[in-house]
Amino acid sequence: MTSSCIEKERKALLDVKANLNDLYGYLGDWGSDGENYKDCCKWAGVRCSNLSGHVIELDLTSYPRKSFIGKMSPLLQLLSHLQYLNLNYIDFQSNPLPNFLTSMSNLQRLEISSSNLSGPIPYQLSNLSNLFHLDLSRNSFGGSIPSSFVDLTSLTYLSLSQNQLEGVIPKYFGNCSYLTHLDLSQNLLNGSLSIFVECSSLITLSLADNSFIGSMTDFTRCTSLQKLDLYGNLLTGNTSNNVCQLTNLEYLDIGHNSLHGNMTDFIGCAFLQHLDLSSNFFRGNMPNSMGKLSNLEYLDLGNNFFNGSMSDFKGCLSLSFLDLSSNQLSGNVPKSLGLISNLHYLDLSSNSLDGVISEAHFLNLTKLYYLDLSHNSLELNLNLQEGILVRLRTIKLQSCKLGPKFPMWIKALERFHHLDISNAEISDVVPVWFWDFLDELIFLNISSNEIKGMLPDLTSFFTVDNFPGLDLSNNNFEGIIPSMPSELAALNLSGNRFSGTISFLCDIDPGLTFLDLSNNSLSGSLPDCWLRFRNSLVVLNLSNNNFSGEIPSSLGFLFKLQALYMRKNSFVGEVPMSLRNCTRLRFLDLRENELSGAIPEWIGENISELYVLILGSNKFYGRLPSQVCWLYNLQVLDLSNNALLGDIPQCFGNFTAMARNSFGNDTIINHSYSIYLPLCKDPQQDVCNSYTTRQQAQFLDNAWVTWKGVERAFERNGLRLMKSIDLSRNNFSGELPHEITNLYELVSLNLSNNQLLGQVPKDIGRLKSLESLDLSRNEFSGAIPWSLTYLNFLSYLDLSYNNLSGKIPTGTQLQGFNYTAYRGNLQLCGPPLTPRCGFPSVDGKKYVEEDDSWKSYYIGMGAGLATGFLGVCGALVFNLGFRYFFFALLSNMKDWIYVTVVVYFGKLERKFRR
Structure with a gap:
């Protein structure tokens, strides 16, 4: 029996160490002085053969993750007897997997996961004929799966998940006779699943989050299959009962596809413990025989088309996770739910459930941690006893019936992290005891009720360091805004009756991401303490108040600001030049103030991400700078009711976003912030702190647009389609540039009350999406272009009080408008005007002319x-x-x-x- 390693292998290991930056000195004993440290077989992470003395194992994963950074030593291949190599969590700095590994023919187990490797997977890995375990997951490998992998006939475990692999899986890959575990999830793979029809040895098959197409394969020959995960693909068609012929199947996830069928198809899967059918097209009633799935622990049927009444789950006593949200379920919630003592997570939101929820529904739910009954017609009549819902931390009851009194049952809860009782018909004052329950709060939403009274000083009620979010909007709170918790992630007080100044902001610590104080009666000048939020604030809404004075320059150092709403106040002076630092701005709304000066050139030069720019109803003057045309993402432009003059720039055709038929998600701001709540899914777990879920407080994008003569707000989905230009009530002159007809998807164009002259562009009909057109009160002349008859969506038209002449083009759209759309053009004739072309006018003063043509x-x-x-x-x-x-x-x-x-x-x- 040998007691020391071979010298060349010792040198190879020292070179492995030399090529790694050991951030915390964990390999300090490798090669250090002392008799015990010279023998590499005694080094941490190294194991040698007792017979030959050769190094047979190298495992550097016993240390904390990301303790090492560098590259693989080429001398690693000198460890030719190595059977087990584990280099997980070492940062290899986006380097490719070195080819020399493929010559280590004695390797039986190779694990290099979460190691920041990139490039293609070497096809020469198939030379490792003794390999039975290969894990290259959580890297950035690209390209296709090497077809040579089908030659790894000894392979039993293969994980290539969470990479960027693409293309189809090599043919016959699923027939590897010894393969028991295959995980290819979270890649870019496509093709069909038909290659897995003969995978008789597979126990686990995970292909989630790829782009596989076609129908579900007949897996009945995969008799050993225990876990089948096809979540998040492009599968279509009907599911068949044959999946329940897999008598060993315990885990089935086919959520987020386009599959359809009935719940009865899965009743025969008696051994299922995990079933996820969410976000598909399953429909039909939920059978009462659901209770036969006695082993079921996890059931997610959310976002489908199930209808009828809820099933009785009293036979599913092992159930810990139940999600039936976003279906078409109706009727009462069965009280038998209260018997499922293992239930941790319950989501019945966004259905048509009704009836009364009483304490009987929660009788034995002592482990319930997450409850969502939002968007139903449920009435909560609770008289909670001590010990019921003692672990409840997340409570979402939006649009349930809780009022008119403030719900007293909340007082029986021990503590909670997330409470949403918005739009719940509460018309009461907030009791004093309620604020004492907020010491562990992460998010509170009591908006859209009729809650009244004054807010107390809230600084003493929040004791955690979680930066909570508060939404108290759209109620009847009044008085001065009191001191707020110093650590806030979001604050929404809009739509109340608050008055006074907002000096409380200067006591809030950095970290605030969202602030909405709009639609109140707040006044005074803005405090000059915005620099404290320079690296946090994303959304600021101060609209519709009584603020006055100049906009403080410190507001321009909110480097992460994406939306700034300040409309309907009394701000004066020029737009501060410091706002050019807000290069991430996408919404800027300063309408209806007393702002003056020229439109700044830096708007186009520095904040080019803008796609809503609203400066209307101010006192801006001078020419419109051509730099505005650099706003290629611009979707809404409102400069109306100012004193702007000169020509409309020809470069208006550069607004390319107005020529595209849709906008991607990247142009809509997700006004939200993330909060992480513990989420129990393990029925044996007591502390419930191993799982987290991303919760969002949504605050929708909006833009007020003068639409068909009336000002209205467009939010999220409507805003995606709204493409509008409003230059009305200015002193613009000259001709309307022909380039504006390149904005094919423009929906609203208002140039009224200017001094524009010349002819209306003949091909204005190219604006095929136009629904509202107002050119009234200008000096346009000549004939109305025939191309206007091509606008099938035009529903508002005003060409009045110009110098237009000739016959109104005959078309269904144009004759359908009221005569007021054409009045004030004395040489215009034809329906819907009373004088017909070629006949004397009614007053007999003058013959009506036909078009000069x-x-x-x-x-x-x-x-x-x-x-x-x-x-x-x-x-x-x-x-x-x-x-x-x-x-x-x-x-x-x-x-x-x-x-x-x-x-x-x-x-x-x-x-x-x-």
Whole structure:
């Protein structure tokens, strides 16, 4: 028996150490002085053969993650007898997997997971014929799975999950005779699942979060299968009962696909412990036989089309997770839910459930941690006894019926992290005892009720360091805003009756991400302490108050600010130049203030991410800088009701976002912040701190737009489609640039009350999405373009009080508008105007002219009639047959000839009379 390692292998290990930056000195004993440290077989992470002395194992995972950074030593291949190599969690700095590993033919187990490797997976790994365990998960490998992997016939465990692999899985890959565990989840793989029809040895198959298409494969030959995870693919078609022929199946996740079928297809899966069918197209009633799944611990049927009443789950006593949200369930919630003592998570939100929820529904739910009954018609009538819901931490009851009194049952709860009782028909004051329950609060939402009274000083009620979020909006709170907790993540007090100043902001610590104080009666100048939020604040809404004074320059150092709403106040002075530092701004709304000066050039130069710019109803003057056209993402532009002058820049055609038919999610701000709540899923877990879930407090994007003559707000989905330009009530002059017709997806265009002249662009009909067009009270001349008849969605039109002339083009849309859309154009004629083209006007003052383009037509028609008349006379004199035919025809058509000749010669006479 040998007691020391071989010298060349000792040098190889020292080179492994030399190529790694040992951040915490964990390998300090490798090669250090002393008799015990010279023998590499005694080094931490190294094991040698007792017979040969060769190094057979190298495992550096007994240390904390990311303790080492560097690269793999090429001398590693000198460890030719190595059977087990584990380099998980070492940061290899995006280097590729070195080819020399493929020559270590004695390797049986290779694990290099979460190690920041990239590049393709070497196909030469198939040379490791003794390999039975391979884990390269959680890296950045790209390219395809090497087809040579089918030659790894000894492989039993393979995990390539959480990489960037693409393409199809190699043919026959699923038939590896010894493969028991295959995890390819979270990649970019595609193709069908048909290659797995013969995977008789597989116990675990995880293909989640890829792009596999087609129907679910018949897995009935995979008789050993215990876990099947196909979550988040593109699978379609019906699910069949054959999946329940897998008698060993315990875990089935086919959520987030496009599958359909009925719940009855899964009743025969008697051994299932985990079933996820969420976000598909399953429909039908939920059978009462659900209770036969006695082993079920996790059930997620959310976001489908299940209808009818809820099943009775009293037979599923092992159930710990139940999600039936976003379906079409109706009727009462069965009281038998209160018997499932292991239940930790219950989500019944967004259904049509009704009836009364009493304490009987929670009788034995002593482990319930998460409860969501939001968006139903449920009425809560609770008289909670001590010991019921003692672990409840997340409570979501939005749009349930809790009022009119403030719910007293909350007092029976021990503590909670998340409480949402918004829109719950509460019209009461907040009792004093309630604020004492907020010491562990992370999020509170009591918005959209009729809660009244004044807020107390809240600084003493919050004792945790979790930066809570408070949403008290749309109630009847009044008085001065009191001192707030110093550590806040979000604060929404909008839509109340608060008054006074907002000096309390200067006592809030950095970390505030969202602040909405809009729609109150707040006044005074803004405090100049915004620098404290320079690295946190994302959304600031101060609209519709009585603020005055200049906008403080410190507001321009909110480097993370994405939305700034300050409309309907009394701010004065110029827009501070410091705002050019807010390069992430996407919403800027300063409408209806007393701001003045020129439109800053830096708006286009520095905050080019803007896609809503609203500066209307101020006192801005001067020419519009061409730099505005650099806002390529701009979707809403409102500069109306100012004193701007000069030409409209031709570069308006550069607003390319207004030429695209949709916007991606990256252009809509997700006004939310993340809070992490513990979430119990393990029925044996007492502390419930091993799982976290991302909770969001949503605050929707909005933009007020003058739409069809009326100001209205557009939020989230409506805002995605709204593309609007409003330059009305200014002093713009010159012609309307033709380039504006390149904005194919423009929905609203308002240029009214300016001094624009010239013709309306003939191809304005290219704006095929236009629904609202207002060119009124300008000096446009010439004919109304025929291309306007192509606008099928046009529902608001105002061309009044211009110098337009000629006939209104005939089209279903244009004749459908009221005459007021055309009034004030004295030379315009045709329906829906009363004077018809070619006839005297009603007041007899002046003949109504036709479009100038008809003049040549009438002259040519007159010459043609004269020539024809002479020809007919000649025929009458020299041809007796024609003479007979002509007078017979004249006898039958005399009325038509009379009207036609009189009308057209009358028009011709009026033309020449001029």
